[in-house]
Amino acid sequence: MRKRTFILLSLLMAICLVVTACGGGANNANNADSAAGGNTAAGTAESAAQPAELAGNPAAGRGNVFTYAQISPPGIFNGILFTATYDDYICGLVFDRLIQYEPGTMAFQEKMAQSYTMDMDAGVIEFNLRPGIQIHNGLGELTAEDVAFTLRMIFDPQYDGTQFPYYNNIKGAEAFKNGEADIIEGIVLYTEPPDDPLPVVYNPAGSGDPYKITLYYDDMTMSNLHTFASYGYILPRAYYGKANYSDFSALNLTPVGTGPYVFNQYVPDQYIELDKNAGYWQTEPKIDKVIYQCISNDSNIPSLINGSADLAEIRNIDEDLGQIQGNNAAHLNVVSFQGSTFAFIKFRVTDPVMSDIRVRQALAYGFNRALFIETYTGGRSALTYAMAPRNSPAYPDESLFNKYEYSPEKAGELLDEAGWTLGSDGWRYKNGQKLTVDYTGIAENANDSMKTAMLVEDCKLIGVELIPSYYDWATYMDLVKTNPTTQMFGYAWTMTPDPYVATTLLRKDSVNNDGYYDNPEFDRLVEAAKNAKSEEEANDLFQRAYLLLNEDMPILFMNDYTNVWVNNKRVKGLITDTFINWTYNIAHMEIIQ
Secondary structure: OOOOOOOOHHHHOOOOOOOEEEOOOOOOOOEEEEOOOOOOOOOOEEEEOOOHHHOOOOOOOOOOEEEEEEOOOOOOOOOOOOOOHHHHHHHHHHOOEOEEEOOOOOOEEEOOEEEEEEEOOOOEEEEEEOOOOEOHHHOOEOOHHHHHHHHHHHOOOOOOOOOHHHHOOEOOHHHHHOOOOOOEEEEEEOOOOOOOOOOEEEOOOOOOOOOEEEEEEOOOOOHHHHHHHHOOEOOOHHHHOOOOHHHHHOOOOOOOOOOOEEEEEEEOOOEEEEEEOOOOOOOOOOOOEEEEEEOOOOOHHHHHHOOOOOEEEEOOOHHHHHHHOOHHHOOEEEEEEEEEEEEEEEEOOOOOOOOOHHHHHHHHHHOOHHHHHHHHHOOOOOEOOOOOOOOOOOOOOHHHOOOOOOOHHHHHHHHHHOOOEEOOOOOEEEOOEEOEEEEEEEOOOHHHHHHHHHHHHHHHHOOOEEEEEEEOHHHHHHHHHHOOOOOEEEEEEEOOOOHHHHHHHOOOOOOOOOOOOOOHHHHHHHHHHHOOOOHHHHHHHHHHHHHHHHHHOOEEEEEEEEEEEEEEOOEEOEEEEOOEOOOOOOOOOEEOO
């Protein structure tokens, strides 16, 4: 079968990607004569001059250790269960994918797969793994059985992660998950069944190849290949093959994979430590140890300046950018590029108050989002209106959106229409009930605290009392899903090259639908887009879905981002861009010493 390389032409040619390699490798230090400890007339002792990257660098003495600084992750270090970007960073160090995106072109390229083929008409993807890939801790070789095992766990009836919809058109996946079949007929391995076979098809006739796996799909689309490049971490059965699902998920804090770094320890709210995998199949990593330093959002810049952190993301605002200028930041390098993240506010649409579309639209009109963004980002960000990059062909022409430009008058008209009328005290009432709104916020998050403070004042002007409460990230994510009193909440979401992935925020079938939005037409449109046979058809369907959200208002889009990352100049080989995070080139990065 002829191998095909699929390049994301329509979607990704429109996305502005800036690939930045922070330096290309270690600079060669010039040798210099030194007279210390000797007579220059009699002879000089030669020593290597200090590399320019280390002159005055407060991290010069930290050795061959790379430290990334960020808030504490939720702690789900499992390649098929994580939902937060911060956990994904750890997964990207511990696990590997079969294929990945190439920086710049975003073409699909092989990683653990030595080769792959995809036949859209036949609905088949075939992977051939590289022999000799070793699992951490001496657990043996990774084979195609581990790929099948990973998929089997995603299809488990008890699986409570978010990735099942990305694989659910593999033949037999739905039936197996629903308990209607004992075998996943769309997963084929080419070995004799082991003593404890997986619920897949074994076909040893012919090749008898332990590195080959074939996947058969119903109504295959390009989303299926995107899934392996965007998610696609492979979990070794030798470690994760437990007797029950609870034992499997109990390993979330002690991950084991085949990636360039081996998980060492996690001290909650302090740090995560990983050691290099000296037997890594690509190349032995040049950096001995990676530390994820858990810090507050206010501590990342001081950590960069004092040299305790080698890499951190900062906000694209004057307050942050101004701190990394001047002599105290001469050891730092600033990288900025088109971000893949957008911020939003969600409404709990099942709440008796929020179930009224007029209330949701009134709150949209009543919040001066443009002023907030200008104030918070200094004009370096812009309002967005859909869950796709604004220069993506899946993003509608902005003239088609109702932009809900700030208008307390329109907000008041809608609230009057909904029966919430102004009382003599300036607050709105309906049937004797005061219009109060509970907003759940994120503690120690400058964006959320400023946004909420402005929202409280704007709501007062339209007679709505907004009552905020703040929680740490892990508690917050639990509350927005479970707390019945939560009516509004906001956070940010990181997109992938496949527009379907972000729709997980609002699809009825998704665990990320924490606002409980239920619109069959939205679900139909995005499912049709996922299964479209052409990018043009998919883009049209996504646009229609986004315009539907714009009217229905289950989510109020805020702004998109330009990402700003700062790294210590002693770090070489760092690659970042819109859809590729800092762990991408970690095995080839190095630290100047």
